[in-house]
Every structure is written in structure tokens, then in C-alpha cells.
Amino acid sequence: MFPACRYSLQARRCVGALKAVQAEHVAPQVYSTRSSSSTVPRITTHYTVYTRNKDPRWEGVEMERFADEADVVIVGGGPAGLSAAIRLKQLANQHEKELRVCVVEKASQLGAHTLSGACLEPSALSELIPDWKERGAPLNTPVTEDKFSILTEKYRIPVPILPGLPMNNHGNYLVRLGHFVRWLGEQAEELGVELYPGYAAAEVLFHEDGSVKGIATNDVGIAKDGSPKDVFERGMELHAKVTLFGEGCHGHLAKQLYKQFNLRENCEPQTYAIASSFSRLESLLSFKRRAEHSVGWPLNRNTYGGSFLYHLNEGEPLVAVGFVVGLDYTNPYLSPFREFQRWKHHPSVMSTLEGGNRIAYGARALNEGGSQSIPKVTFPGGMLIGCSPGFMNVPKIKGTHTAMKSGMLAAESAFSKITDENLQSETAGLYIPEYEEAFKKSWIWKELYSVRNIRPSFHSYFGLYGGMVYTGIFYWILRGKEPWTLKHNGLDSAQLKPAKDCTPIEYPKPDGKISFDLLSSVALSGTNHEHDQPPHLTLKDDSVPVAHNLAIYDGPEQRFCPAGVYEYVPLETSDGMRLQINAQNCVHCKTCDIKDPSQNINWVVPEGSGGPAYNGM
Numbered sequence: 001m002f003p004a005c006r007y008s009l010q011a012r013r014c015v016g017a018l019k020a021v022q023a024e025h026v027a028p029q030v031y032s033t034r035s036s037s038s039t040v041p042r043i044t045t046h047y048t049v050y051t052r053n054k055d056p057r058w059e060g061v062e063m064e065r066f067a068d069e070a071d072v073v074i075v076g077g078g079p080a081g082l083s084a085a086i087r088l089k090q091l092a093n094q095h096e097k098e099l100r101v102c103v104v105e106k107a108s109q110l111g112a113h114t115l116s117g118a119c120l121e122p123s124a125l126s127e128l129i130p131d132w133k134e135r136g137a138p139l140n141t142p143v144t145e146d147k148f149s150i151l152t153e154k155y156r157i158p159v160p161i162l163p164g165l166p167m168n169n170h171g172n173y174l175v176r177l178g179h180f181v182r183w184l185g186e187q188a189e190e191l192g193v194e195l196y197p198g199y200a201a202a203e204v205l206f207h208e209d210g211s212v213k214g215i216a217t218n219d220v221g222i223a224k225d226g227s228p229k230d231v232f233e234r235g236m237e238l239h240a241k242v243t244l245f246g247e248g249c250h251g252h253l254a255k256q257l258y259k260q261f262n263l264r265e266n267c268e269p270q271t272y273a274i275a276s277s278f279s280r281l282e283s284l285l286s287f288k289r290r291a292e293h294s295v296g297w298p299l300n301r302n303t304y305g306g307s308f309l310y311h312l313n314e315g316e317p318l319v320a321v322g323f324v325v326g327l328d329y330t331n332p333y334l335s336p337f338r339e340f341q342r343w344k345h346h347p348s349v350m351s352t353l354e355g356g357n358r359i360a361y362g363a364r365a366l367n368e369g370g371s372q373s374i375p376k377v378t379f380p381g382g383m384l385i386g387c388s389p390g391f392m393n394v395p396k397i398k399g400t401h402t403a404m405k406s407g408m409l410a411a412e413s414a415f416s417k418i419t420d421e422n423l424q425s426e427t428a429g430l431y432i433p434e435y436e437e438a439f440k441k442s443w444i445w446k447e448l449y450s451v452r453n454i455r456p457s458f459h460s461y462f463g464l465y466g467g468m469v470y471t472g473i474f475y476w477i478l479r480g481k482e483p484w485t486l487k488h489n490g491l492d493s494a495q496l497k498p499a500k501d502c503t504p505i506e507y508p509k510p511d512g513k514i515s516f517d518l519l520s521s522v523a524l525s526g527t528n529h530e531h532d533q534p535p536h537l538t539l540k541d542d543s544v545p546v547a548h549n550l551a552i553y554d555g556p557e558q559r560f561c562p563a564g565v566y567e568y569v570p571l572e573t574s575d576g577m578r579l580q581i582n583a584q585n586c587v588h589c590k591t592c593d594i595k596d597p598s599q600n601i602n603w604v605v606p607e608g609s610g611g612p613a614y615n616g617m
Helices: 002-013 079-094 123-128 177-190 252-260 336-343 347-353 400-418 434-441 443-450 463-477 518-523 544-553 591-595
Strands: 067-075 101-105 117-120 145-151 156-158 173-176 194-197 201-206 212-217 220-222 228-233 237-245 272-281 290-296 305-314 316-326 362-367 382-384 537-539 566-570 577-581 601-603
Touching: 067 079, 067 212, 067 400, 079 101, 079 123, 079 177, 079 400, 101 237, 117 177, 117 305, 117 316, 117 400, 123 400, 173 177, 173 305, 173 316, 177 194, 201 237, 201 252, 237 252, 237 400, 252 382, 272 336, 272 591, 290 463, 305 347, 316 336, 316 347, 362 591, 382 400, 400 434, 400 443, 434 443, 544 566, 544 577, 591 601
Parallel strands: 067 101, 067 237, 101 194, 145 290, 237 382
Antiparallel strands: 117 173, 145 156, 201 212, 212 237, 220 228, 272 316, 272 362, 290 305, 305 316, 537 601, 566 577
């Protein structure tokens, strides 16, 4: 019944879902109704903030949800979730066991929300699918050349990449990660995994004893004012013996689980970065199999960040270009997107980009906390896998291989419990501490622990240069075996200084050839949401943006959002400003939820299949 329901809902919701949005024409999500203060325009209408049981418009609406049962439910059809699903079915086939594994994915198709300038380390893939080459995995560009540089405004200072340093990429592959995820989905489907793209997991369900029971997909057919449409349909419940959460960086359900089970009690706060990237056709004459990275200009020495530039052979030469900015930056006037545009005008970068054709754009947040920021990953009824708990190797700028391995470890730990005949009568969610133990004994932990101090070493007075010296001495010479662990500065949202203490940054205008404006870039992301739905960028208090963020920090959400979602515009009826949320532009990067200095923004899932439509980015 669940697959049949999937297609009936999908048919109604997918009309126009993959059209590229011309952001200039997006209607603002602003309402005439008022919040508790009569002078503050009401912005948030989502049912996670305004409950429907007290809303007379919902009286008499059928709210019963259909429920389905599986052995394992996996939230997120990315590298971690699909690797877990594949490994579960491999084990089931090997041991001749019946196992129902369901994967729900909020994107309209697998890979559509996957964004990465990916340099893939194939270690986990070779463990999971040893014959991946024969199966046609889309790994077409082995790295044959590495470059690492420090940039000044006009010059490039090459830095040698010594054997054993994390920036050494020989043996890795430059890939379009969305295509790789799609291929993983094909392998999973061949094994009998049930894949449900277009379904956003909106809620965690719990047994009476507090253990996780499963998830519920989001309701559809709600108008932007929060009222039910004639086509309203309740989401579905998927129950499981164990639920794996592989939502990616800063997952909205994982946030709830951290609090529910106090999973972050014994770890450092997670820290993040925002990566803006696009793909560009390259001249046939300049094809290379090179991975290039840089640090330095245009960022100052106390702002963490850098770039990647990957040359791919995908039938025709492509270059994937991206710029990463640590979200612990302090100047509220900084715009990661505009720093990216400025970086492209460096002489050493322009030579690659000139004459090319911009074909895609996207943005996503990255976990950068390292091993000291990893929460507890097991709890009754569920486990955290992939980038959701933060398994990215920051100096490598790689997390796909660790995400895949974490999914495999979770699958192996869960399989023995699920098939244990002594536990068949369990009515609560299974608790599987063996996963945490396996993770701590695996090469993931060894790898992340060895680089744990590289990112926080940039917090010293010397910033970038201190971090590089630390990496050279303590990582290359001691191989990360120093007996101490450096701490982070704290939450990224707490790092901004008041606008009065900072200097505005004057960014050059884009030239339309090398650098581009934000809105035309967002149009290339293919992002689209059903317009008539409550904005999924919810505010806990509609008055906070103007009273706090604008008043103290000059509205930093206007600049840290890489999709033009947030704008401050004049009030129509009086002096003053209001926040306008262009929710249809959202590329699901979660930066606003992370960097908002008031922690007033809560990102929740929109209707399933909404969001970007990346084509193999």
C-alpha cells in the first residue's frame, strides 16, 4: 500500500517541481495577519509553531495516518543511507533471512539534493561493492595531479604536498556525487531495498517507553496561511525495529534526537562551514585530472576557509569549483557567496575559468567539528550515520568514504540484533550499543582522531598560518598522536560581533563572465517548492529578526544565506523594516539554522520533492 500511495501523492505534487526557479519572480512569504505584537507582521504559519488543535480551520479534518511496518527504516538516500541499506540486504541474502529495508528521501529523485565538489576516496566503496568497476560505478577521473596554494591578492604561493598529508589525493577519484548516489540507489534496488524519493521525514515517532518507533512523512496540501486545502492528505507512518538517521549535515530530526536523548552531553559543540559551488564547462584544450586547493585570499588570516577546483572527465571536460567559509566568522558583513565571487577573479583561478560556461550552482553546509564534536550515535530504537553526526575529515575535505563506512557499521550491528530470535518479541525500538563500539574500533575513528586538532588550531592568534604550522609539525611529524585535544570556540551562532564593532565589506560588482549575481546563480540550482505552503524556514518569534538581528548585527541572514531567502524590506504602512522570507529559493543548506545569532530560525522539511534539482553536482 505504501508504494501505491507514493505514486498517487507524487503525481499531484510533482507538476513543475523540477523547473528552474527564476528567483527574481518569487513571491514573498509575508502575511497580513499579526503576531502577539500588533506592530510585527506575522511570518511563521507552520504547524510546528502554531498547533492545529487550537485552530478552528482544522476542525473536522481527518488526521488519522496510515502506518506501515518495516524491519529497518533509513532517513536519507545519500551515501550513508544507501550504503547501510545495501549492506543490510547483502547480509540478509548471505544468511537467507527476510528483511524489509525502506529508504525515504526528501528529494524528487536520488541524488537531486546531493551537492559536493567530490574527491572520493574509494576505500569504503571497495569494502561494500568490491566489483564496483565492473558494475559501472561513475568514477571516471582518477586524480593524477595535486596542487595546494596560499593565495595573496595577486600571487599564488605553491605549497608542497608531502606524502602522508591529508591533502594528498593520489588514488582518489574526482566524481559528480549526485551521479554516484544515483548509481548506489540502483545497486540497492537490485538487492530489494525499497526506495521512496519525494518523501520528507518530518517527525520522529516514539514508543511509550521513549524508544524510537519510526518516522512520519510530512503532511501535504496545506496553504501558506496554515489552513487545510481541499487536497490535504496526512503523512504516513513508517515503523521499524530500528531507524537509521542519515539526513546529512545538521539534520532537522537529528537536532530533536540530540535533545531527546541528551546525545551531545559529552562532546564539543559542532562547528560548520558553508560551501558554495558550481560546475563549469572547460576548454577541451586544458583538460587535466587535477585536484587543486587553496587557502588565503580573499579571506583574512583569522577567517577559516579555502577553495577547491576539480577537473573532471565526464564525456566532456568539466570543472567543479567551490569556496568554503567557516561559519565561525565574526564580521556580520561577510558574505560567503560574494567572497566566492571575488576569489574567482584571482589571476591563478581566472586562467581556468575564462571562456567556460556556467552550468550549475548550489550550496550546502559542512560539519567541521571533528572527532571531539561527534555526539553519542546510538539510542533506543535508532542510530546516527553519515554527515548527520559529523564524520567529515576536515583537512581532507572528504566525508563520503567515512559516511559510507558508518552506514555499513550500523547495518552490521543492527542485523545481528534484528535477526536474533530471542529479540523477535520485542515491542520497543532496539538499542544497539554495538554500533558505537564498532565505530570507535574502526578506521573512521582512527582517521578522524588523527586530524582532530587541525581545524581548532586555526583559532590561535596567527590564524591561518598558525594552523598550517601546527599541521606540518604535529600531523606530519607526529601523525596526529599528540596527547592533547584542542577545543573549539563554541557555537558558530555565538561568534558574530555587533555591527557597530565591524567594518562593512565592499564587494566588487559581478562581471557576468567570471563572477555572477546571487539570483541568477540560484536559478541554476533548479530549486523549486510548491508556492502555496507554509514557509519551512520557521521563526520561534516573528519579532526577533528586526528587534535583535537587524538592530544589533545589521541583518546578517541577508548575507550568510547563499540563496537570497532572507531580505529586510520597508514596512508598507509605517516607518521601520520587516523580514521577508523567500522560502521558494531555499537550497536546503541549513546555514540559517546554524548561523542565526539569535537561534530563532528552525529549518523544517517542506513538502516532499521540494528543493534543489542538482544534476550530478
